[in-house]
Amino acid sequence: xxxxxxxxxxxxxxxxxxxxxxxxxxxxxxxxxxxxxxxxxxxxxxxxxxxxxxxxxxxxxxxxxxxxxxxxxxxxxxxxxxxxxxxxxxxxxxxxxxxxxxxxxxxxxxxxxxxxxxxxxxxxxxxxxxxxxxxxxxxxxxxxxxxxxxxxxxxxxxxxxxxxxxxxxxxxxxxxxxxxxxxxxxxxxxxxxxxxxxxxxxxxxxxxxxxxxxxxxxxxxxxxxxxxxxxxxxxxxxxxxxxxxxxxxxxxxxxxxxxxxxxxxxxxxxxxxxxxxxxxxxxxxxxxxxxxxxxxxxxxxxxxxxxxxxxxxxxxxxxxxxxxxxxxxxxxxxxxxxxxxxxxxxxxxxxxxxxxxxxxxxxxxxxxxxxxxxxxxxxxxxxxxxxxxxxxxxxxxxxxxxxxxxxxxxxxxxxxxxxxxxxxxxxxxxxxxxxxxxxxxxxxxxxxxxxxxxxxxxxxxxxxxxxxxxxxxxxxxxxxxxxxxxxxxxxxxxxxxxxxxxxxxxxxxxxxxxxxxxxxxxxxxxxxxxxxxxx
Amino acid sequence: xxxxxxxxxxxxxxxxxxxxxxxxxxxxxxxxxxxxxxxxxxxxxxxxxxxxxxxxxxxxxxxxxxxxxxxxxxxx
Numbered sequence: 001x002x003x004x005x006x007x008x009x010x011x012x013x014x015x016x017x018x019x020x021x022x023x024x025x026x027x028x029x030x031x032x033x034x035x036x037x038x039x040x041x042x043x044x045x046x047x048x049x050x051x052x053x054x055x056x057x058x059x060x061x062x063x064x065x066x067x068x069x070x071x072x073x074x075x076x077x078x079x080x081x082x083x084x085x086x087x088x089x090x091x092x093x094x095x096x097x098x099x100x101x102x103x104x105x106x107x108x109x110x111x112x113x114x115x116x117x118x119x120x121x122x123x124x125x126x127x128x129x130x131x132x133x134x135x136x137x138x139x140x141x142x143x144x145x146x147x148x149x150x151x152x153x154x155x156x157x158x159x160x161x162x163x164x165x166x167x168x169x170x171x172x173x174x175x176x177x178x179x180x181x182x183x184x185x186x187x188x189x190x191x192x193x194x195x196x197x198x199x200x201x202x203x204x205x206x207x208x209x210x211x212x213x214x215x216x217x218x219x220x221x222x223x224x225x226x227x228x229x230x231x232x233x234x235x236x237x238x239x240x241x242x243x244x245x246x247x248x249x250x251x252x253x254x255x256x257x258x259x260x261x262x263x264x265x266x267x268x269x270x271x272x273x274x275x276x277x278x279x280x281x282x283x284x285x286x287x288x289x290x291x292x293x294x295x296x297x298x299x300x301x302x303x304x305x306x307x308x309x310x311x312x313x314x315x316x317x318x319x320x321x322x323x324x325x326x327x328x329x330x331x332x333x334x335x336x337x338x339x340x341x342x343x344x345x346x347x348x349x350x351x352x353x354x355x356x357x358x359x360x361x362x363x364x365x366x367x368x369x370x371x372x373x374x375x376x377x378x379x380x381x382x383x384x385x386x387x388x389x390x391x392x393x394x395x396x397x398x399x400x401x402x403x404x405x406x407x408x409x410x411x412x413x414x415x416x417x418x419x420x421x422x423x424x425x426x427x428x429x430x431x432x433x434x435x436x437x438x439x440x441x442x443x444x445x446x447x448x449x450x451x452x453x454x455x456x457x458x459x460x461x462x463x464x465x466x467x468x469x470x471x472x473x474x475x476x477x478x479x480x481x482x483x484x485x486x487x488x489x490x491x492x493x494x495x496x497x498x499x500x501x502x503x504x505x506x507x508x509x510x511x512x513x514x515x516x517x518x519x520x521x522x523x524x525x526x527x528x529x530x531x532x533x534x535x
Numbered sequence: 536x537x538x539x540x541x542x543x544x545x546x547x548x549x550x551x552x553x554x555x556x557x558x559x560x561x562x563x564x565x566x567x568x569x570x571x572x573x574x575x576x577x578x579x580x581x582x583x584x585x586x587x588x589x590x591x592x593x594x595x596x597x598x599x600x601x602x603x604x605x606x607x608x609x610x611x
Contacts, residue, residue, distance in 0.1 A: 255566040256566045256589075259589070286584075286586045288586045291586055487548045488549045505571070
């Protein structure tokens with residue numbers, strides 16, 4: 001009895017101290033340690049405002065708060081703690097709620113989606129070895145196909161769990177800001193996707209800097225385009241919580257039909273978008289602006305790809321008062337690392353700079369000798385700062401190759417991330433992207449290792465040799481192969497194994513693969529062959 | 536019609552475009568394809584496809600695309 005009473009008192013104490021920390025901070029600025037504080041700080045201010053919505057559902061801040069805490073309680077009570085929990089759901093507000101629920105449980109979320117082909121999901125499961133997957137009504141029927149033998153929980157069931165405040169307060173008390181909150185997978189040249197692990201601190205650092213640059217506030221209405229299984233969606237997810245803004249998830253099908261897309265933007269009064277360049281050019285290239293203009297848009301952020309200046313000029317012509325911001329950064333450094341707000345005109349052969357690093361981030365250029373290049377000369381873009389993620393999950397080897405000691409500092413441990421991107425400073429002192437060091441490309445806003453496509457093609461038993469190229473001018477992935485298999489069969493095979501954006505746009509069969517003197521595939525010769533064939 | 540099927544087959548060699556009439560509904564053609572498709576059609580047939588014609592009904596089958604192109608050519 002005595003024991004129970006003491007325990008109750010102790011629990012009461014934890015709960016009180018928790019609520020004091022979270023809710024009583026008026027007048028004093030306390031450092032934020034946990035991304036969920038964004039939600040807890042806003043829920044009392046605008047409980048009934050819509051946080052996230054799509055075509056068929058909408059969730060208020062109060063609903064996001066209550067449901068994510070129910071999920072957190074459930075997951076933790078099932079014995080999951082400090083482990084990856086896969087969120088295998090469609091693109092809906094409920095999926096975002098589930099992310100926060102997993103963090104409440106003291107775990108980290110790993111978003112996957114039915115858009116990701118089965119082969120890749122199996123590889124992801126292989127490297128994660130997750131004990132639990134949260135599904136929605138659609139995906140719960142397909143999860144058994146992936147050979148997953150852990151626990152499967154249904155979103156609709158677990159959101160009804162009674163919230164256990166004491167339990168959640170206890171989890172919070174033990175959480176520190178370098179604990180992971182998510183893992184997202186990015187293309188790997190060996191054919192195995194790499195899981196990038198981000199923590200509370202790196203995400204908070206990013207969200208604070210990004211929000212300042214984009215000037216997000218409570219009147220911001222985001223129109224989300226990017227998938228929830230990549231870190232690009234951080235731009236909408238967390239600033240929505242921080243400011244009590246609203247995010248509309250735009251139906252994917254609208255990105256084929258530009259007039260309908262603009263109608264949607266106007267109907268929802270969307271004023272801020274962070275899209276891949278190909279989604280923006282889809283609107284401008286079809287002459288949409290002559291019929292309809294997204295009249296509420298005032299902030300347009302884009303990135304991951306070069307914006308063709310001809311298309312960019314159209315955007316600026318029809319939205320002369322909007323701010324246009326180019327963002328640059330690798331997933332390994334949490335979202336984006338650099339920004340450039342367009343403040344001058346560009347010639348058709350120029351490219352928009354990537355500008356300067358976010359606050360609390362430093363860019364270091366390094367030449368082949370690990371020394372800073374001379375002013376104006378090219379070097380590898382390396383990133384230093386709190387925004388560095390923790391590295392690749394279950395892969396110390398790959399992590400050690402790119403998260404390395406800052407070669408300019410020989411006095412104490414200090415990590416930088418080597419992006420493999422080459423850059424230089426222009427005459428204005430702005431950072432400009434030059435090219436890649438390797439065979440990584442950017443296509444439709446996604447980062448792709450051409451080597452991964454080759455590995456997958458070579459998995460087919462009838463393929464003798466395969467080589468993948470990228471036609472940067474026409475944005476096409478080209479695959480040359482030697483083997484006793486038709487183009488159609490190979491295309492069908494690749495579609496099963498690769499995400500849609502990695503499937504080659506052109507497939508060509510060869511009798512023999514041209515080789516260099518060293519016996520490697522002669523990529524230069526193949527590229528010439530491809531260009532001649534196009535003339 | 537043959538030209539249209541040729542363009543479509545270059546993008547998706549494994550699909551039978553003579554019979555399929557759910558190209559959009561079944562997400563066979565998606566946002567990745569639509570830009571390529573429209574630019575190749577415009578070039579092949581020397582027509583401008585106005586934005587108000589870029590709607591699901593006009594792209595659900597090779598036949599529908601054919602009808603669209605015929606209509607645009609007549610209007611010129």
